[in-house]
Amino acid sequence: MASSIKQRRNTLTALFFLAPNIIGVLTFVVFPVLFSILLAFTNWDLRKHNMFKDESLEFVGFENFVRLLTEADFMRYLGNTLFLMMGIPVSIGGALFAALLLSKDSHGGNRRVFAWLATSAVLVASCAMLAAVGMAGTGMVILLTGVAAGIMITGVFGGMTVYRTLFYTPHFVAGVATFLLWKKLYNPQTGPINAALQPVLDVLATSVNAVPPPTVYALTWGCLGLMLALAAWCMNWLRAQWRDGEIGTQAAIVPCVFVLLPTVIGLLWGQTQGLAWVLLIGLAAFGGWQMIQITTRGRDFTCPRGEGFGSSLMICLAVMVLQFIALGFAAVFLNLPGMAADGLDAPEWISNYDWAKPSLMIMGLWAAIGSNNMLLYLAALTNIPPELYEAADIDGASRRQRFWHVTWPQLAPTTFFISVMATIGGLQGGFEMARTMTQGGPAGATTTLSYFIYIEGFETGRLSFAAAVAWALFILVFGLTLFNWKFGNKYVND
Amino acid sequence: MTDHHAAPPRRSANTRRFFNSAGLHVVLIALSFTLFLPFVWMVLTSLKSLEEVGLESWLPGEGGWNFSNYIEVFRQIPFARYFINSIFVATWVTLLQVFTSSMAAFAFARLNWPGRDKVFLLYLSTMMLPGLVMMIPNYQIMITLGLVDTLPGLILPAAFSAFGTFLLRQFMLTIPSALDEAAEIDGASKWRLFWDIILPMTRPGLITLAIFTFMGNYHSFFWPLVMLRTQERYTLPIGLLYFDSSAGQETNLLMAAVTMSIVPLLIVFVVLQKYLIKGIQLGAVKG
Numbered sequence: 001m002a003s004s005i006k007q008r009r010n011t012l013t014a015l016f017f018l019a020p021n022i023i024g025v026l027t028f029v030v031f032p033v034l035f036s037i038l039l040a041f042t043n044w045d046l047r048k049h050n051m052f053k054d055e056s057l058e059f060v061g062f063e064n065f066v067r068l069l070t071e072a073d074f075m076r077y078l079g080n081t082l083f084l085m086m087g088i089p090v091s092i093g094g095a096l097f098a099a100l101l102l103s104k105d106s107h108g109g110n111r112r113v114f115a116w117l118a119t120s121a122v123l124v125a126s127c128a129m130l131a132a133v134g135m136a137g138t139g140m141v142i143l144l145t146g147v148a149a150g151i152m153i154t155g156v157f158g159g160m161t162v163y164r165t166l167f168y169t170p171h172f173v174a175g176v177a178t179f180l181l182w183k184k185l186y187n188p189q190t191g192p193i194n195a196a197l198q199p200v201l202d203v204l205a206t207s208v209n210a211v212p213p214p215t216v217y218a219l220t221w222g223c224l225g226l227m228l229a230l231a232a233w234c235m236n237w238l239r240a241q242w243r244d245g246e247i248g249t250q251a252a253i254v255p256c257v258f259v260l261l262p263t264v265i266g267l268l269w270g271q272t273q274g275l276a277w278v279l280l281i282g283l284a285a286f287g288g289w290q291m292i293q294i295t296t297r298g299r300d301f302t303c304p305r306g307e308g309f310g311s312s313l314m315i316c317l318a319v320m321v322l323q324f325i326a327l328g329f330a331a332v333f334l335n336l337p338g339m340a341a342d343g344l345d346a347p348e349w350i351s352n353y354d355w356a357k358p359s360l361m362i363m364g365l366w367a368a369i370g371s372n373n374m375l376l377y378l379a380a381l382t383n384i385p386p387e388l389y390e391a392a393d394i395d396g397a398s399r400r401q402r403f404w405h406v407t408w409p410q411l412a413p414t415t416f417f418i419s420v421m422a423t424i425g426g427l428q429g430g431f432e433m434a435r436t437m438t439q440g441g442p443a444g445a446t447t448t449l450s451y452f453i454y455i456e457g458f459e460t461g462r463l464s465f466a467a468a469v470a471w472a473l474f475i476l477v478f479g480l481t482l483f484n485w486k487f488g489n490k491y492v493n494d
Numbered sequence: 495m496t497d498h499h500a501a502p503p504r505r506s507a508n509t510r511r512f513f514n515s516a517g518l519h520v521v522l523i524a525l526s527f528t529l530f531l532p533f534v535w536m537v538l539t540s541l542k543s544l545e546e547v548g549l550e551s552w553l554p555g556e557g558g559w560n561f562s563n564y565i566e567v568f569r570q571i572p573f574a575r576y577f578i579n580s581i582f583v584a585t586w587v588t589l590l591q592v593f594t595s596s597m598a599a600f601a602f603a604r605l606n607w608p609g610r611d612k613v614f615l616l617y618l619s620t621m622m623l624p625g626l627v628m629m630i631p632n633y634q635i636m637i638t639l640g641l642v643d644t645l646p647g648l649i650l651p652a653a654f655s656a657f658g659t660f661l662l663r664q665f666m667l668t669i670p671s672a673l674d675e676a677a678e679i680d681g682a683s684k685w686r687l688f689w690d691i692i693l694p695m696t697r698p699g700l701i702t703l704a705i706f707t708f709m710g711n712y713h714s715f716f717w718p719l720v721m722l723r724t725q726e727r728y729t730l731p732i733g734l735l736y737f738d739s740s741a742g743q744e745t746n747l748l749m750a751a752v753t754m755s756i757v758p759l760l761i762v763f764v765v766l767q768k769y770l771i772k773g774i775q776l777g778a779v780k781g
């Protein structure tokens with residue numbers, strides 16, 4: 001009896017402490033969520049159901065969801081969202097790169113080296129300033145030299161804290177303000193990016209026109225070759241990992257889809273260009289060789305099904321992005337002679353249909369190199385036990401081996417966490433950029449799902465449809481997160 | 495004697511180290527410089543006259559340095575008002591969230607009651623739900639409450655989060671439970687335990703949560719955009735759009751406004767950097 005009274009007392013105390021937060025969460029989180037589920041199955045449209053026209057509101061079952069799958073818009077905007085998400089592996093790579101740089105000793109190990117460093121920094125900085133002023137550079141040149149010299153001096157004397165602050169600043173202030181800033185930077189007529197780019201392109205145009213077209217074509221082939229080489233390297237890597245029992249069969253086969261995707265798109269694009277055959281033959285030859293390797297050598301160690309998914313998927317996604325970049329350059333080089341004939345124009349960035357998404361991705365990279373991810377990586381890097389590196393040194397590991405066999409596996413939990421969060425954020429992202437920079441355009445090129453929900457829910461007024469889109473998005477997020485947990489976690493726990 | 499033998503290899507090792515770290519610095523400087531360039535352009539453009547905006551040189555030319563642009567911003571839009579609104583909303587959200595979250599976290603971390611862990615799991619699962627799902631119903635709630643186009647309408651939906659509760663619970667779990675027992679023996683009430691013992695010891699967590707919440711709401715765009723109609727009640731991100739609308743196309747003024755909205759953030763960042771970095775690195779423990 002006494003204990004039950006005590007228990008009731010405890011519950012009451014707990015309720016007292018919980019009440020303020022739980023009431024708020026119930027009102028502004030739980031209730032809206034339940035309400036929104038109902039909403040998704042009705043036909044509430046503000047154009048029909050408002051204070052002037054009150055048609056009856058009715059349940060329409062899955063009609064909204066059917067419409068969402070059959071109307072082209074949803075799929076197209078989902079495609080846009082996924083396209084923009086291709087920036088994520090690059091951003092994570094950039095964050096890791098920055099963290100690796102920042103984790104090193106900035107003072108060269110001892111006082112004497114630091115003294116040399118400081119002296120040469122001061123010398124270089126003052127020489128650069130003198131040169132800029134003495135050679136009667138424009139005010140702008142002097143100023144930029146001054147900025148660079150300032151960063152150099154503070155960086156060398158202040159060490160990594162200074163660089164970390166500088167790297168992190170773009171991420172910290174990122175928001176509507178920086179989007180507006182970038183909108184002006186990208187402006188084709190008055191923006192500084194094109195002002196700086198145009199002279200370079202002019203030189204490029206004249207030099208392209210000067211060289212015989214075959215040389216330029218060679219660059220196209222070079223880029224295509226690079227793309228194929230990346231695919232080959234990646235599949236070879238997968239096979240080696242599979243052979244050594246590092247990853248399971250599923251984990252070796254499924255990511256191939258991503259590695260082969262750029263080639264397939266290249267094939268579709270190359271149909272009219274006569275490139276398809278080259279790609280096909282290259283791919284078939286390589287695939288055959290891999291098959292021979294697999295059948296003759298088999299695997300040395302076995303590994304449970306699906307094991308190592310996270311790692312192989314991350315690498316393959318990163319390789320896929322690199323391949324797409326190579327493919328893009330191939331396309332550029334292919335068309336270059338034709339375009340350069342009457343001078344090259346700088347791209348119109350966010351106002352051009354093809355350039356809008358890459359523009360947003362470049363801006364995203366600017367804000368993402370020094371992001372929270374960099375700080376997480378930095379913390380993880382300092383937590384790697386130094387004994388592991390010592391052991392690797394004793395074994396005579398090269399720098400690359402040290403990275404792939406010590407650093408990368410040790411960072412796996414961090415990479416996993418970062419990629420889960422980035423996927424969740426990426427699927428729901430893009431609203432602010434679309435609203436402030438492009439209005440979702442040109443011609444819907446930058447409309448992501450979140451912007452679509454905003455348009456449908458708050459501008460068109462199709463509330464039910466917007467709710468359905470939001471739930472479809474949630475299902476996607478949830479599914480991807482589950483997938484990540486199921487496969488990524490195994491890898492992390494190893 | 496050993497010095498004599500050791501000297502030549504050490505010097506060459508030092509030379510190698512020097513070139514290694516010089517190379518490192520070159521990469522770091524180049525990267526920081528590139529990342530920093532947009533800000534340089536921003537500040538310089540904010541000091542140009544309108545005619546000079548499109549010109550190739552980044553520096554203000556004949557027109558001189560137009561510091562008056564910054565005053566002009568205040569004349570064209572109620573910038574101070576926007577700024578105060580933003581600070582007001584962010585401060586209230588932060589206060590409410592830190593207060594309610596710390597109480598709930600206390601209940602989850604330091605009190606024993608039946609079903610606690612189950613309720614906590616349920617609580618955590620609400621963190622999975624994307625904010626977009628709640629926007630439309632929340633807007634209807636705001637219409638019902640008559641809070642559309644008011645600042646409380648911005649504050650309320652943002653003020654209660656499961657994330658804050660979760661973060662503070664993690665911090666509170668690290669405090670030794672012997673303290674609770676000692677307090678109980680001394681006859682302190684649970685409230686005293688919470689207010690006088692646990693809360694002061696959770697200070698780093700409170701500061702972290704406060705910074706995150708404040709920053710998030712200072713930047714917040716979607717909800718204010720949907721909610722606000724009257725110019726007087728705009729927050730900073732909404733107000734900035736003015737210079738990018740058909741009404742105001744002056745890039746120099748826009749840049750002045752953008753600079754003014756970024757500078758407070760920079761100050762906050764430099765002052766609170768230590769807490770922020772700790773917080774981000776601790777926050778990831780949930781992974």
